[in-house]
Amino acid sequence: MERTYIKDLKTKIGQQVTLKGWLQTLRDQKSMQFLILRDKTGLVQIAHWKKGNLELAEVISALGTESALTITGKVVENEVVKLGGIEIQLESLTVENNAELPLPFEPFSDTLPDQDYRMEWRYLDLRRERNRLIFEIQTCAEQAMREYWIENGFIEIHSPKIMGTPSESGAELFRVEYFDRTAYLAQSPQFYKQMAQAAGFERIFEIGPVFRADPSFTSRHMTEFTGVDFEISWIESHEDVMAFTEKWLAYVYQAIDAKFHDAIKEYFDVDFEVPSVPFPRLTMAEAYHILKGMDYKLPPERKGDLDPGAERAIGEYIKQTFGHDFVFIKDWPFTVRPFYHMLHEDNPTLTKSFDLLGRGLEITTGAQREHRYEKLARQALDKGLTLEPIQNYLNFFRYGCPPHGGLGLGLSRLLMVMLNLPSIRDAVYLFRGPNRLEP
RNA sequence: GGGGGCGUGGUGUAGUGGUUCAACAUGCGGCCCUGUCAAGGCCGAGACCGCGGGUUCAAAUCCCGUCGCUCCCGCCA
Incomplete structure (x- = not known):
């Protein structure tokens, strides 16, 4: 029947x-x-x-x-x-x-065990509709992202997660045995995204796993997470990337709002709102000015950077001033950015880069990339890198690579922001951290 | 890697020097209840209070160490 x-x-x-x-x-x-x-x-x-x-x-x-x-x-x-x-x-x-009795815990009880214990029995924890809803929303978000990309002529790529050479920094890479050699798990698809620009794909995206060997014990870090990346050719500046990003995210929010607005209110007590476009933008210099006005004292060693407390303060300021959950912080000093971010022509101490904060949480870093071989090599050297290990990467820029830029976004962090979740462990199917490899 | 907090029956909590300090809720087992509905009532089992050491006449309670978890910082998405 x-x-x-x-x-x-x-x-x-x-x-x-x-x-x-x-x-x-x-x-x-x-x-x-x-x-x-x-x-x-x-x-x-x-x-x-x-x-x-x-x-x-x-x-x-x-x-x-x-x-x-x-x-x-x-x-x-x-x-x-x-x-x-x-x-x-x-x-x-x-x-x-039949379910054996007693259960390890009662998934529908008023008082739940702490998160670490629930993780041991994640499949029971996930039986609550509130938790299933998170992944229904994630599914909707990914579908909307793809729809928007595909409508705008993007190609999906799947870059390798096993790499032969440490790429960006090396410090945060997991080493794995690879037959008789050492290989590394990709901590970003960054270089492969850029290769697609050199390949003439013009607009590409990837949603895939990212590995970070950072022993971070916070409510917003994982050693493995799903990275959402895209990269666009023929841009004028990082402003083009931001302009695309806000329309893309608004589209995603729209899709979720249409389907889940009431459920989000019921289960997360969040009045889900589609963010207005354009998102507020602040230069780093403006952000510093605002922080000073708020009497937020940034540790002196953080010169040119924002600490998480400052990000939360800025998020609060933007909410009060513009009623907006998002803000782009742009034009970061080269000292706190990777070597491949493009410098401003009129101020070479600043990069054409941005972070996107959602409710004061960093969910994205993006930039226009330096696509001119000589300048890129010079910037790498200025960062104290040696060219030999990144030569394969540098070669992308020798035979007609268009100007381009893009970003990387943390999928679970976006869900944290959307649903106002207190921990990234709520926003991910199975959490991976320095002390968590099971289940 | 640095710092703070927490660690009591299966689970969530109360108790923070002794004398009802081992309790309450939930779950579990049994019995009862003309249809219940967050069911209800009665009875019962279940914790040497993370582990090790110390202080004290006396430690779940204070101190030290250790392990685990958690949050913050660093780092980032």
């Missing part, structure tokens, strides 16, 4: 249906048993008169909550039933997989 979803039951009054789902609650009384069944569309009560089928009553009595069940019964209206005024009169029940 064809499966019916719980949300569709009101159209099936009087009919026999088959439901599949999990046992949320069992109320086992003297003469009756009430089962609350949950599927991804809702909850419904199932009623069973014990004397009608004593054998079945015994099976039901032995069920553990969270057991996976297939049940068949007749849909009846019953005003007495508080759960939607509908119930199923049970006819047959199959235990697909």
Whole structure:
């Protein structure tokens, strides 16, 4: 018999249906048993008169909550039933997989175990609709990103995650055995994205894993995460990248708003808003001026940079002044940027780069890249790098590479901002950190 | 890598020197209840208070070390 979803039951009054789902609650009384069944569309009560089928009553009595069940019964209206005024009169029940008792924890309890413990039993934690919703929203976000890219002529690439040479810095790379050599896990698709520019792809994107060997113990870092990257050729400056980014993100927010606005309010208590375009922009110099006005004292050793406290302060300022969740901070000093960011012609101490902050959290770094071989090599040397290890990268810029720029965005960080999640561990399917390799 | 906080039955918490300090909630087991609905009632099992050492007549409670978790900083997405 064809499966019916719980949300569709009101159209099936009087009919026999088959439901599949999990046992949320069992109320086992003297003469009756009430089962609350949950599927991804809702909850419904199932009623069973014990004397009608004593054998079945015994099976039901032995069920553990969270057991996976297939049940068949007749849909009846019953005003007495508080759960939607509908119930199923049970006819047959199959235990697909009984849940052992006791459960490691009760996923639907008012008080939940701490996050680390829940991670051990992540599949139980994910049974709550609030958690499943995060990944439905992530799916929607990725689809909207792709739609926007594809409509704008982008090509999707999948760059390798195993690399032979440390690329950007080397310090944060995981080393892996590769037959009789050492290889490294990619900490960014940066160089491969740029290769696609030299290849004449003009506009490319990639959504894929990124590995960082940083022993970071914060609520916003992971050693493996999903990076969202794109790169565009023939730009005039980083302003073009920012202009594309804000329209792209607004499109993503629109798609999510259309589908999940009410659910986000219900489960995350967030009034989801599509951000207005353009996003506010601040130069680093302006950001410093604002921080000074707010009496935020930046540690002196952070010259030219922002610390997380400063980012939160700026986010707060932007929210109050412009009512906006996002702000581009642009024109960062070369001292705090990688060697491949392009310098301003009229002020070579500053780069044509930007960060995007969402609610005071850094979710993106982008820039126009330096595509002129001599200048790029000079900048690498100025950063104290030697050219030999990055020669393959430098070669991209020898045979007609167009001017280009792009960005990298942390997918889980974007979800944190969208849903106001307190930790990135809420926003990722399975967390990987310095002390977390399982499950 | 540096700093702060926390660590009590399966889970979440209370207790912060002794005398009802090992408690409460939830979950689990049993019994009861004419249809319950965050079900309810009664009974029961379950923690040597992370681990090691120390102070004290006396330690879950104070001190030191250690491990684990967590947050902040550094680093970044």
